[in-house]
Every structure is written in C-alpha cells, then in structure tokens.
Amino acid sequence: MGQNGVVDIFELATPALLIDRDALGQNLDFMAESLPGERLRPHVKAHKSTALAREQAARGHCSFTCATAREMAGMAAAGLGDDLLLANELLDTVRLSMLADLDARVTVAVDSASTVSAAAAAGIAEVLIDVNVGLPRCGCLSADAGRLADSARRAGLQVRGVMGYEGHAVGLEDREQRRAATEVSMQLLAAAHADVGGELVSAGGTTTWDLNKLATEIQAGSYALMDTAYTRMGLPFTQAVSVLSTVVSVSEASGYAVADCGLKALGMDHGDPSIEEARVWFCSDEHVTFSPDPGGSQLPAVGDRVRVLPAHVDPTVACHERAYLVSGDKVFDCWAIDLRGW
Amino acid sequence: MGQNGVVDIFELATPALLIDRDALGQNLDFMAESLPGERLRPHVKAHKSTALAREQAARGHCSFTCATAREMAGMAAAGLGDDLLLANELLDTVRLSMLADLDARVTVAVDSASTVSAAAAAGIAEVLIDVNVGLPRCGCLSADAGRLADSARRAGLQVRGVMGYEGHAVGLEDREQRRAATEVSMQLLAAAHADVGGELVSAGGTTTWDLNKLATEIQAGSYALMDTAYTRMGLPFTQAVSVLSTVVSVSEASGYAVADCGLKALGMDHGDPSIEEARVWFCSDEHVTFSPDPGGSQLPAVGDRVRVLPAHVDPTVACHERAYLVSGDKVFDCWAIDLRGW
Numbered sequence: 001m002g003q004n005g006v007v008d009i010f011e012l013a014t015p016a017l018l019i020d021r022d023a024l025g026q027n028l029d030f031m032a033e034s035l036p037g038e039r040l041r042p043h044v045k046a047h048k049s050t051a052l053a054r055e056q057a058a059r060g061h062c063s064f065t066c067a068t069a070r071e072m073a074g075m076a077a078a079g080l081g082d083d084l085l086l087a088n089e090l091l092d093t094v095r096l097s098m099l100a101d102l103d104a105r106v107t108v109a110v111d112s113a114s115t116v117s118a119a120a121a122a123g124i125a126e127v128l129i130d131v132n133v134g135l136p137r138c139g140c141l142s143a144d145a146g147r148l149a150d151s152a153r154r155a156g157l158q159v160r161g162v163m164g165y166e167g168h169a170v171g172l173e174d175r176e177q178r179r180a181a182t183e184v185s186m187q188l189l190a191a192a193h194a195d196v197g198g199e200l201v202s203a204g205g206t207t208t209w210d211l212n213k214l215a216t217e218i219q220a221g222s223y224a225l226m227d228t229a230y231t232r233m234g235l236p237f238t239q240a241v242s243v244l245s246t247v248v249s250v251s252e253a254s255g256y257a258v259a260d261c262g263l264k265a266l267g268m269d270h271g272d273p274s275i276e277e278a279r280v281w282f283c284s285d286e287h288v289t290f291s292p293d294p295g296g297s298q299l300p301a302v303g304d305r306v307r308v309l310p311a312h313v314d315p316t317v318a319c320h321e322r323a324y325l326v327s328g329d330k331v332f333d334c335w336a337i338d339l340r341g342w
Numbered sequence: 343m344g345q346n347g348v349v350d351i352f353e354l355a356t357p358a359l360l361i362d363r364d365a366l367g368q369n370l371d372f373m374a375e376s377l378p379g380e381r382l383r384p385h386v387k388a389h390k391s392t393a394l395a396r397e398q399a400a401r402g403h404c405s406f407t408c409a410t411a412r413e414m415a416g417m418a419a420a421g422l423g424d425d426l427l428l429a430n431e432l433l434d435t436v437r438l439s440m441l442a443d444l445d446a447r448v449t450v451a452v453d454s455a456s457t458v459s460a461a462a463a464a465g466i467a468e469v470l471i472d473v474n475v476g477l478p479r480c481g482c483l484s485a486d487a488g489r490l491a492d493s494a495r496r497a498g499l500q501v502r503g504v505m506g507y508e509g510h511a512v513g514l515e516d517r518e519q520r521r522a523a524t525e526v527s528m529q530l531l532a533a534a535h536a537d538v539g540g541e542l543v544s545a546g547g548t549t550t551w552d553l554n555k556l557a558t559e560i561q562a563g564s565y566a567l568m569d570t571a572y573t574r575m576g577l578p579f580t581q582a583v584s585v586l587s588t589v590v591s592v593s594e595a596s597g598y599a600v601a602d603c604g605l606k607a608l609g610m611d612h613g614d615p616s617i618e619e620a621r622v623w624f625c626s627d628e629h630v631t632f633s634p635d636p637g638g639s640q641l642p643a644v645g646d647r648v649r650v651l652p653a654h655v656d657p658t659v660a661c662h663e664r665a666y667l668v669s670g671d672k673v674f675d676c677w678a679i680d681l682r683g684w
Contacts, residue, residue: 013434015684045627067628088602088628089590091645092355111591114644136623136631138591138600167626248431249453249480258480260430263657265684268611269625281478283611284509285387285656286409286430289478302456303433314627315605318661321683341663342357342607 007331009244009324010305015265016244017320018307019335021327023240024055024224030236031223032059035209041065041085041202043221044339046314049323050078051335052224065202065219066339069095074339076104083107085128085202087163087219089115089138096122109163110152111140120155127152128163128202131192133185135167142188146195161198164189165219170207173233179211186214207233227313229270241316242307243273244324245288247300255291257300261308262286267315274309349673351586351666352647357607358586359662360649361677363669365582366397366566372578373565374401377551383407383427383544385563386681388656391665392420393677394566407544407561411437416681418446425449427470427544429505429561431457431480438464451505452494453482462497469494470505470544473534475527477509484530488537503540506531507561512549515575521553528556549575569655571612583658584649585615586666587630589642597633599642603650604628609657616651 009018031040042056045067053064053075063083066072069092072084081104089111090096099106100123109130110116119127129149132139140148149159169181186203193201204218207230212218222230225241245261262285266273272280273288277296281289288308292299300306310316317323318340325333351360373382384398387409395406395417405425408414411434414426423446431453432438441448442465451472452458461469471491474481482490491501511523528545535543546560549572554560564572567583587603604627608615614622615630619638623631630650634641642648652658659665660682667675 013437013684091588091590095355112644115590132593136593136596136598137626137629141595246433248433248457251474251478253483254478256478260684263609263611263654264660267605268609268657269605284479287479302454312605315610318606342355 009326009329009331012244012324012331014244014246014305015261017317017323017337018242018244018326019225019323020240020242021325021332023238027224027226027237027240028055028059031209031220032061035218036060038063038217041217041219042224043067043087043219044071044075046221046317047224048317048337048339049335050074050080050338053080054078056224063217065221068342069099070341071339072099072104072106073102076102081105085109085163087165087202089130091115091118093118093122096124100124107160109138110148111138112148113151116148116152116155116157120152120157124157126158126160128160128200129192129196131162131164131189133164133166133188133203134169134181135165137167139164142192145192149196159196159198161200161202161216162189162193162196163200163202164192165203165205166208166212167205170205175211175234178207182208182211186212190214206230206237207235222313225313225317227270227316228274228309228311239309241313242309243316245306245308247302247304247306248287250299250302252299255299256281256289257291258287258289259306259308260286261288265316265319266308266310267312267319269315270311273311275306276309351668351671351673354586354666354673356586356588356647357603359659359665359679360584360586360668361394361567361665362582362584363667363674365580369566369568369579369582370397370401373551373562374403377560378402380405380559383559383561384566385409385429385561386413386417388563388659389566390659390679390681391677392416392422392680395422396420398566405559407563410684411441412683413681414441414446414448415444418444423447427451427505429507429544431472433457433460435460435464438466442466449502451480452490453480454490455493458490458494458497458499462494462499466499468500468502470502470542471534471538473504473506473531475506475508475530475545476511476523477507479509481506484534487534491538501538501540503542503544503558504531504535504538505542505544506534507545507547508550508554509547512547517553517576520549524550524553528554532556548572548579549577564655567655567659569612569658570616570651570653581651583655584651585658587648587650589644589646589648590629592641592644594641597641598623598631599633600629600631601648601650602628603630607658607661608650608652609654609661611657612653615653617648618651
C-alpha cells in the first residue's frame with residue numbers, strides 16, 4: 001500500500017482486469033460531447049458494471065441498453081433505472097415479470113407474436129419493435145413491423161418506436177463500406193419506423209456512432225473500454241482495458257515466457273489477445289505463451305507483470321468479478337463487475 | 343414442478359448449463375475401473391464443481407489436480423483435501439500462504455528458483471518438479487530437474503516427484519501419432535524423474551489416459567463432461583455437457599433460428615459450438631444463429647429448447663454459476679460451479 005491509500009498494481013493478485021482511468025475518461029468525455037444525453041443509450045453489456053454506468057450517467061446519459069434481465073435488474077437496483085431497454089427478446093415469463101416489477105422504466109424488444117404475448121402477459125408496459133436490418137439474428141422483417149406494432153398496441157403495450165442493429169456493418173474495417181452498409185440498413189429501419197411510429201429509433205454501435213444518421217439514439221457500449229479488434233479501426237477511442245498478468249515461467253532456451261492469463265480470463269472469439277512488443281504464441285486455460293519481438297524488449301523475468309490486451313471486450317469483462325481502475329502502475333479504485341450472468 | 347419434486351428442463355431459465363447424469367456416470371465409472379484410486383488424479387479445472395469432485399471421490403479418487411488457488415481452497419473447504427496438487431506455478435506469496443494454511447495436503451508445482459523460493463517462503467510443505475516435456479509452456483528443462491529438486495530440498499521442501507504435461511500431444515487426432523508423441527515426452531519425464539526421485543510421476547490427460555505408460559497418476563479432467571473437440575477423437579467417454587437455450591427468434595424467410603446461448607455462455611477458443619442436426623452460423627454475445635440440416639429437422643419455433651454443445655468444456659463451465667444434472671428432460675439436481683475465479 002503506497003501513499004494516500006493508493007495501491008501499486010504489483011500488489012494485485014493476477015489475472016486482474018485493469019481499466020485505464022485516463023483512457024476511460026477520455027472515451028466517455030468524447031462520446032458525451034459528441035452524442036450528449038439521450039443521443040447515446042450506452043450498452044452496459046460491454047462493461048457489466050454499475051460503477052462504470054454511473055460514470056456514463058454522470059456525463060449525462062440516463063438511458064441505458066441492456067442485454068440480459070440480470071443487467072436490467074442490477075441497473076435498477078443501482079438507481080440507474082431512469083430508462084432501461086432490454087435490447088434482446090425474452091420469452092421467460094418469470095424474468096419478464098421480474099422486469100415489470102422493477103423500480104425502473106422498462107422497455108423490452110419484441111420481434112414476433114410470441115414475444116409480444118410474453119411481454120404483455122408479464123405486465124411489461126413498453127416495447128420497441130426490433131427490426132432485422134441485415135444481420136442474421138433477431139428482428140422482424142421491416143415490412144412486418146407495422147403489423148407487429150399494431151398487435152402490440154392491441155395487447156395493451158406502449159410502442160415507443162423501433163430498434164435495428166446493423167451488426168453486419170459494424171465490423172467492416174473500411175469506413176466508407178461501413179457507412180454504405182449502415183445506410184442500407186437504416187433505410188429498412190426508416191421504412192419500419194414509418195409504419196410503427198413512436199419517438200425512438202434505436203440503433204448503432206461504437207464503430208457507426210457517427211455514421212448512423214437515422215438513429216435518434218446510438219446503442220454503443222465498447223467505446224468505453226475498447227479492445228484490439230476495434231482499436232484497429234481508427235476510431236476516436238483508445239483501449240482502456242487490459243488483463244494484468246504475472247510471468248510465472250520463462251524458457252531462456254526457447255525464448256518464450258508464460259504469464260497467468262488464459263482462456264478463462266479472456267473472450268477468445270475474436271482470436272488471441274495481444275501483448276505490446278511481443279508475439280502471442282497461444283493461450284491455454286490459465287496461461288498465455290509469448291515471446292518478445294525481435295530487436296525489441298528483452299525476455300521478461302519470472303515475476304514480471306505483463307498487460308494482456310483482449311481482442312473482444314464484452315466476453316472478457318464477463319470472465320472477471322472485478323476491475324481495477326488504474327493510472328500508470330497505481331490502482332485508484334476497484335469496481336465490481338456486478339452485472340454478470342443472466 | 344413435476345412428480346417427486348423433479349423439474350422439467352422447460353422450467354429452467356436459459357442459458358443453463360446441463361450435465362447428463364447418465365453420460366457423466368458412465369464416464370466416471372469407466373475411468374474409475376480403468377484407473378482406480380490414486381492412478382487417477384482428476385483435474386477439477388474441467389468442471390470447477392465440488393459436487394462433481396465428490397462424485398469422483400465416491401468412486402475412489404481421493405487425490406485431485408487443481409489449476410488455481412481458488413480451486414485448491416474450495417476443494418479443501420468441501421472436505422476434499424486429502425491430496426491436492428496445484429499443477430501450475432504460483433508466485434503470489436499471499437495466495438501461497440493461504441494454500442499452506444489450508445486444512446489439506448497441499449503440493450504445488452515448481453519449475454524455477456523463483457517458484458521454489460516463493461513456495462518455501464510461504465510455508466508450502468511439498469512440491470512436484472514441473473518438467474517441460476514438449477509443450478511450450480511451464481516446466482524446467484528435463485536436464486535441470488535434478489538440480490532444481492536439490493535446491494528445493496535445501497529450501498526445506500519435500501519433493502514428491504515430477505510432473506510433465508504432454509499438452510502438445512493430447513490434441514493429435516491420430517491415436518498412433520498421439521501415442522508416439524506421448525512416448526517421446528515421457529522419455530524426457532523419465533530422465534527427470536531419475537534425477538529428482540520421489541514416488542510421483544504425474545502427467546497425462548483425457549486423450550492419453552491409456553497411452554501414457556510412465557505416469558503413476560493421470561491428470562485427466564475433461565473425461566467427466568467431454569466436449570465436441572474431444573468427442574471427435576474416438577475416446578471411451580461421451581459428451582455429458584450442453585448448454586440449454588431457448589429459441590427467441592425465427593426467420594422463416596431466411597430459414598434460420600436464434601437461441602439465447604452466446605459468447606458469454608461458451609468457451610470459444612476451439613471455435614463454434616454444435617447443435618445436433620443443424621448448422622451453426624455464428625455466435626454473438628448472447629445468441630447463436632443456426633439452421634436445420636437440409637432434409638433433417640424442421641425450423642424450430644420460438645420458445646423451443648435447443649441443446650448447444652460446446653467445443654471446449656473447461657472455459658464453457660467457467661462461464662456458469664451452476665449446472666443442472668438432467669436425465670432426458672428431467673432435472674434431478676443443481677450443482678454450484680463453486681470453483682470459479684482465481
């Protein structure tokens with residue numbers, strides 16, 4: 001423990017999820033200036049932390065997007081329930097009823113007669129019509145959105161508008177291709193909105209936050225912490241998340257080192273994590289094997305600390321119980337990742 | 343709730359980790375007959391559940407392998423601490439001291455002067471010399487094992503023998519190649535053992551359990567629950583683990599369905615999960631998109647339940663707080679996945 005109660009990262013047990021306080025602050029500030037207040041509906045699935053959501057609320061965003069019932073309940077319990085959207089379909093009447101009883105404004109996505117019925121039966125008050133805008137996932141056909149909205153209203157639900165995530169566009173590295181794909185998607189969403197009505201057109205993400213011109217609110221989440229996949233895309237956000245690890249073994253003969261950050265501490269769907277000035281060989285359950293870049297840094301020593309940069313932030317954060325807010329090598333706070341599970 | 347307090351899987355909130363009771367029982371029984379008692383040191387990292395470990399203990403295995411300090415502490419607290427091996431290097435003196443204080447027989451792996459010093463300083467009594475047998479991960483050179491054992495003994499540690507995981511061999515699908523690679527590895531381990539002494543030669547895994555002729559104890563873990571990667575390899579164990587999911591959206595027009603089991607419910611390092619008689623298109627954070635095989639089953643309906651088969655069991659289990667023990671569609675028990683984290 002250093003001066004003023006500030007802990008050094010060398011005192012943390014590893015693997016430990018780190019959030020760079022300065023990078024996070026810059027990301028949050030930039031987005032809050034660019035899409036102030038309700039123009040952004042931050043997606044909490046990317047950080048699963050009410051402490052981080054509170055930072056977003058402090059910058060003026062009081063409506064949030066959630067992926068799970070657990071996220072909705074946790075946000076409401078934390079007093080962040082001004083306007084919570086469950087942006088996924090849910091059929092489970094037990095959890096839907098729980099949502100309806102939250103001390104929060106609750107809106108859920110619906111895309112079928114079944115999801116409309118389930119929401120109405122559970123006492124949900126408000127819905128968005130989820131429209132498929134090109135990603136082969138949830139959402140009704142654009143042409144069916146108006147009829148679905150009518151049936152929702154007949155079932156007693158308030159229809160606040162439409163939602164449509166251009167998830168097939170957000171990963172396109174070329175900005176113009178991304179813009180074009182987003183525009184095609186939003187034409188489908190605009191047509192649906194014309195039939196559905198309501199004040200909300202909810203769409204977009206971290207890579208289309210400034211390209212999506214139709215959405216009344218952008219559902220970006222990754223912008224806060226970022227990851228190596230999104231960092232490659234030339235966005236105005238910097239990577240704030242890493243996993244601190246300890247070098248536990250070194251092979252001088254073969255020129256590699258092993259640190260204690262593996263498959264259970266990382267989302268692996270986007271591939272291996274990165275380590276600055278090093279090449280990652282592979283990950284095992286609890287380990288990453290890596291070697292320094294030729295001509296770069298030396299082989300680390302046993303006991304050294306290494307920051308492992310995850311390729312995909314959302315499933316990485318979900319592996320951890322807590323995150324440490326750091327600046328340089330100093331730890332300033334510990335935030336619970338309190339929105340895990342379903 | 344059905345007769346006799348037995349719940350139907352349709353009453354479970356999804357995604358839900360399922361363990362097929364009959365497949366698990368067969369896997370555990372077969373292994374206990376083949377490698378009775380201390381011939382198997384089951385690796386708990388593959389299931390992270392003291393309830394499942396208790397089933398292994400009931401079949402005669404009273405020594406266990408762990409990957410993390412948390413697994414060691416949880417096993418000791420559950421009364422399963424007869425002989426616990428931490429098969430990974432640990433430098434953290436706080437956690438090492440915690441291990442030394444457990445009400446359990448504790449052995450830790452060491453592969454360097456630093457790990458020997460850390461173990462001795464923390465009051466650890468017993469160690470295994472971890473030898474690199476070909477996998478580029480932890481372990482000292484075979485030729486250095488004797489000297490390391492001497493230094494450990496000088497530091498006051500009991501050296502129980504050697505450990506060496508043939509992790510580069512276990513994934514070879516051809517059984518003869520796997521056997522040959524295992525033999526080369528075990529020659530390195532035998533040479534180390536000759537220099538180190540001690541009664542234990544700890545090695546092996548689910549795919550080499552009967553090929554590894556040197557090990558006095560096999561560290562298999564996956565055999566209990568299995569996964570699609572190991573199921574392809576023609577082993578005498580069947581897949582007992584799946585993730586129950588609910589179909590939340592169906593696209594009649596495009597012929598696909600979407601179920602609520604995604605990246606946060608699955609270990610993805612071995613690739614996409616499988617669904618019987620279907621093709622998996624891709625996974626998102628909370629979803630899997632899939633289509634029925636041509637000529638096979640029909641497109642499911644919204645609300646249908648689907649069992650998603652993970653490609654890699656260890657990181658999949660680590661995503662879940664609990665597992666349900668099922669037979670067919672009946673739920674017989676709920677086991678906590680109580681050994682998560684570090």
